[in-house]
Amino acid sequence: MSSEIVNYIGYAASVFIVLSFILKDLTKIRIVNLIGCICFVIYGIFSGMLWPVIIPNAIICFVQIYHLVTAKKK
Template sequence: MSPEMVNYIGYAASVFIVLSFILKDLTKIRIVNLIGCICFVTYGFLNGMLWPVIIPNAIICFVQVYHLVTAKKK
């Protein structure tokens, strides 16, 4: 993948994360934040295994999925 496309994935991740702070509905916040975190994990892998980017965002992905799944059960 071209370096330019990898940068666009990073920019998209940033947009999704910022957007998640603007929303008010908790489910929407979690979904948008999850998309941003997935983009950041992808960016980290494609940009030379940036572990400081990959690890926290991967953990946040699991946290968001956990909360989304448990909220659906309630």
């Protein structure tokens, strides 16, 4: 993947993370944050396996998915 596209994915990730702090609805916050974290994982992979970026964002993805799934069950 070209480095320019990878940079755009990183910028998109940042926008989604910041946007998640602006929202008030918890479900929307989790979904938007999840999208941002997925983008950061992709960014970290295609930027040369940046483990300090990949690992925490992958963990946050699983946390967000867990909370979204358990919230639907309630």
